[in-house]
Amino acid sequence: MNLNKVFLIGRLTQNPEVKTTQGGQTFCSFGLATNRIWVDKNTNQKQAKVEYHNIVLWRRLAEIASQYLNKGSLVLVEGRIQTRTWQDASGSKRYETEIIADNIQLGPKTAREPLPFRPQDEEPPKDNQQRDINAEEIPVIEERKEEEIDVKDIPF
Secondary structure: OOOOOEEEEEEEOOOOEEEEOOOOOEEEEEEEEEEEEEEOOOOOOEEEEEEEEEEEEEHHHHHHHHHHOOOOOEEEEEEEEEEEEEEOOOOOEEEEEEEEEEEEEEOOOOOOOOOOOOOOOOOOOOOOOOOOOOOOOOOOOOOOOOOOOOHHHOOO
16 A cells, blocks of 8 residues: 655745646645754753745635735645655756645734624724634634654654
8 A cells, every 4th residue: 555645834934926837727835844852862952943844725715825824824734745756957867855735724813914894893993902803714723833843752
């Protein structure tokens, strides 16, 4: 049995770029950064490493991402790994590995992003008061600050 499945939680490194194929299919792409943090057992110092991923979304998922995501947004991406090959103008063979997303889950809105005002509201929020938003309107990923799990600590 084979399996090609990827789950990533990270932040966008750029705003989603929306394009349309010659056949009329909408797609968008963006960079995603994921962090790995651990404590070096020799020095007892925290270490960090960032990985960068190329994400591609198609059709309605591309439209949603372009509407709600921007640089710095937290997002969960579920998809598969795909490597494309082509020849560049000089005839060299080029490769690009991408994550083709099947599903995404949007992260929490940051404090600097204003909440939408809907006409059915009696009056807009005053000062810095925030309104409750229906949970179905914006899916949320809870961001946690936890240490990485060591494989040796798993009991099986």
